[in-house]
Amino acid sequence: MARPNYIELPTRDIAAARSFYEQAFGWSLTAFGPTYACTMTGDVDIGLQADAAEATKAPLTVIQVDDLETALAAVTRAGGTVVRPIFSFPGGRRFQFTDPSGNELAVMQSSADHG
Template structure:
């Protein structure tokens, strides 16, 4: 079953963002390299992307699926536009696409 499992936020100042969300909500964040940090609750998690070259311009909903290639094909069949082809990251693989209104989302498959 596909569901939104992650929201990724651009974080130009990753340290400030980590401190802010930990202070306000008590969230524990795990670092995945020098420019990425996220909660790992297993519910709908929050990711902070500190690398400006990799960060989306707006919050990025990430949908979890069991079959990434099938989801990729379904997006293309439905008229979505691939904005970032399939790539690997610690924990899985994903791709980004634009929906018919130009909104960017990502679809991921966990390892």
């Protein structure tokens, strides 16, 4: 079943953002290089993206699916516009799209689900 499992927040200052969320909510954020950090709870996790070339303009909701190619075809058939084709990242693969209202979202498949 497809469900939101991740929200990526754009940030200009990764250190300040990590500090804020750690202090405000007690979250533990794992760094993945100098411009990215995220919680790793296994539930709905939060990512902080400070790379201006990678960051979206607004928070990015990521929907987890069992079959990425099937989801890509369904999103396209339903009227979504792919803005970033399938790519790999630590933990899986994903693509990004805009819905008919212009909202940008992502769809991901975990490495554990991809054989």
